[in-house]
Amino acid sequence: MEFSRKFVSECREHSTYLKHVAAPLFRKSFTLSGAKAQGEIVLCGLGFYDLFVNGRKITKGFLAPYISNTDHIAYYDRYDIAPYLRQGENVIGIMLGDGFQNAKTRVWDFMDNVFNSAPKLALSVSLKDGAEELRFDATDFLCRKGPVWFNDLRSGVFYDRRQEPAGWTEPGFVEDGEWHGPIAAERPRGEARLDCQTGQALAIHHDIFTDGEKPEAFRRLVEIVHRDGDKVTCGFLGLRVIYHVLARFGEAELAYRMVTGREYPSYGYFIERGDTTVPEQFLPDGKRRMSSQNHHFLADVSQWYIRYPGGINVRSSREVSIRPKFIESLTFAKARHVLPEGEVAVAWRREADRILLEVACPDSVSCEILLEDGWWFREERKAYLEKGAGRYEIVWKTASAQ
Numbered sequence: 001m002e003f004s005r006k007f008v009s010e011c012r013e014h015s016t017y018l019k020h021v022a023a024p025l026f027r028k029s030f031t032l033s034g035a036k037a038q039g040e041i042v043l044c045g046l047g048f049y050d051l052f053v054n055g056r057k058i059t060k061g062f063l064a065p066y067i068s069n070t071d072h073i074a075y076y077d078r079y080d081i082a083p084y085l086r087q088g089e090n091v092i093g094i095m096l097g098d099g100f101q102n103a104k105t106r107v108w109d110f111m112d113n114v115f116n117s118a119p120k121l122a123l124s125v126s127l128k129d130g131a132e133e134l135r136f137d138a139t140d141f142l143c144r145k146g147p148v149w150f151n152d153l154r155s156g157v158f159y160d161r162r163q164e165p166a167g168w169t170e171p172g173f174v175e176d177g178e179w180h181g182p183i184a185a186e187r188p189r190g191e192a193r194l195d196c197q198t199g200q201a202l203a204i205h206h207d208i209f210t211d212g213e214k215p216e217a218f219r220r221l222v223e224i225v226h227r228d229g230d231k232v233t234c235g236f237l238g239l240r241v242i243y244h245v246l247a248r249f250g251e252a253e254l255a256y257r258m259v260t261g262r263e264y265p266s267y268g269y270f271i272e273r274g275d276t277t278v279p280e281q282f283l284p285d286g287k288r289r290m291s292s293q294n295h296h297f298l299a300d301v302s303q304w305y306i307r308y309p310g311g312i313n314v315r316s317s318r319e320v321s322i323r324p325k326f327i328e329s330l331t332f333a334k335a336r337h338v339l340p341e342g343e344v345a346v347a348w349r350r351e352a353d354r355i356l357l358e359v360a361c362p363d364s365v366s367c368e369i370l371l372e373d374g375w376w377f378r379e380e381r382k383a384y385l386e387k388g389a390g391r392y393e394i395v396w397k398t399a400s401a402q
Contacts (some may be wrong), residue, residue: 001042001177002124002135003192004078008182014102014118015150020158022145025174026094026121026138026182027168032087034130038374039081042090042122044074046188047099047153053084053092053168065236066196067100070188071115074194085127088173094141096121097151105154120185148248195224198238204249205241218249225254232258232265240300247308252325253298256309259301262330265302308333312345320344322359322369322388341365349395354378355394 010024043051043065048058058079065075080383081092096119104108121141145166152155164195167173169174176387201220203209209217220248234242246255251334260268265282280295310333311324317340326332333347348355355375361367369388376383378393 001194002126003039003042003194004044004122004137005187005192006125006137006139007046007120007122007185007187008097008138008141008143008186009046009118009120010145010182011118012183014116015098015104015152016205016251021118023098023148023151024096024097024119024143024161025146025165025168026141026143027179028092028125028136028184029089029171029173030092030127030134030136031089032085032129033132035087037082037085038125038128041079041081041213042076042194043079043094043095043122044192045074045094045123045394046070046074046120047101048097048329049121050095050097051079051092052093052094053081054086054090055167055170056084060082063099068190068198069113069115070101070190072190073193073196073233076192076194078194089171091169091171091173092125092141094123095146096122097111097148097157099320100378103154104152104157107154110153114156114311115188117186118239119180122187133214138182139184141182142175143182144178145147145179157183161271196234196238197221197224197228197232197242198234200224201234201238201242201245204245218245222251222254225258230254230258231261231263236297239298243304244307245327247304252308252327254331255304256327256329258303305333306335306337306347308319308400309333311348312337312344314339314344317341318364319366319369320361322346322367323372324348324357325372326350326375326394339365345364353396357392357394359388359390359392361389 013021016019043049045065048063050057060077065077068075068115087135093201096120102116102120103113105111121138121139125136139192147160149158149160200217204214204217204221232239232242236384243255243259246252259266260277262268263271264284278299280292280297282298307369309327309330311322312335313321313323315321334347336343336345341364344365344367345360348357359367359369367388371383371394376397377385378395
């Protein structure tokens with residue numbers, strides 16, 4: 001796998017609200033002699049891109065690659081293109097958009113981003129055609145302006161179909177005089193990343209991976225988190241799922257450390273600097289802006305505390321499942337949730353090698369308790385209770401056998 005740093009653009013100018021510059025098209029034609037060639041593309045299109053192979057759009061999602069400050073991190077996507085290749089002529093086509101690379105609105109001062117520029121592209125293509133290997137990068141493509149004459153992350157897209165060359169993504173198309181070689185573009189100073197916390201966590205949370213694939217996908221997520229210093233690097237979308245995914249698959253302790261760490265970025269950092277409410281953005285002291293200091297964007301962490309250390313999982317207005325995570329770093333936890341039928345409350349505390357658990361729940365609400373592997377109720381000698389309201393002593397199984 002090769003991360004090309006050879007970024008190119010169609011032109012130097014970038015679009016604004018007052019001066020529109022059409023989004024560019026890039027095209028590369030090549031010939032394969034065999035019918036079962038292998039191929040891989042590792043691509044960074046800034047801001048967004050659409051990728052076509054032999055007329056078929058194969059882009060990973062609507063907003064690819066993952067949004068970032070490209071002077072900090074530039075994300076690459078990897079594609080296996082073998083299923084789309086054919087014997088004879090093949091074509092790779094790319095349409096670039098401005099994305100966050102050239103955001104134009106005044107919201108959060110996007111228009112003043114220091115990295116704003118014309119869309120740019122870097123990629124490496126590796127092909128194996130029998131015994132022959134082919135490699136090329138973005139400098140080997142031809143380009144021209146396309147049918148999207150204005151696009152913006154927040155202001156939408158203006159598309160003129162009359163300006164789109166018919167069949168440009170397919171074999172058999174002949175480039176006219178409007179197609180030309182690209183120009184070298186300034187390389188983003190950011191670190192190249194193929195995997196990110198947000199992408200991996202979202203894919204696990206939304207069942208993009210099969211049940212059989214999830215253990216390995218989760219192992220990779222934990223590896224990414226460790227690579228990032230056990231600190232969160234997600235945006236708003238990733239923050240809504242990453243702590244939940246970690247806790248659900250057995251890493252509640254890691255999630256808790258990420259939440260409570262005293263160094264930026266973390267919620268513990270907010271407390272360390274004296275915040276008493278959750279601010280709108282994760283920003284260090286030197287970069288704090290005039291934004292809300294009491295905002296919901298980052299507040300989903302409260303749900304995580306209720307669901308995992310607190311253990312309250314609401315299935316409906318009349319059914320709850322109590323599944324507490326006894327995080328080693330915690331000596332006690334309390335949580336409550338108000339249902340139409342009344343309040344559900346959970347409290348537990350450590351006492352030496354045992355845990356004392358108390359659960360309160362309205363009589364009209366079904367309330368089960370399921371303990372983590374390794375724990376069980378001392379008296380009942382099992383880990384599941386169908387009717388869970390009450391007070392319990394919980395021990396590690398090996399301890400209870402002594």
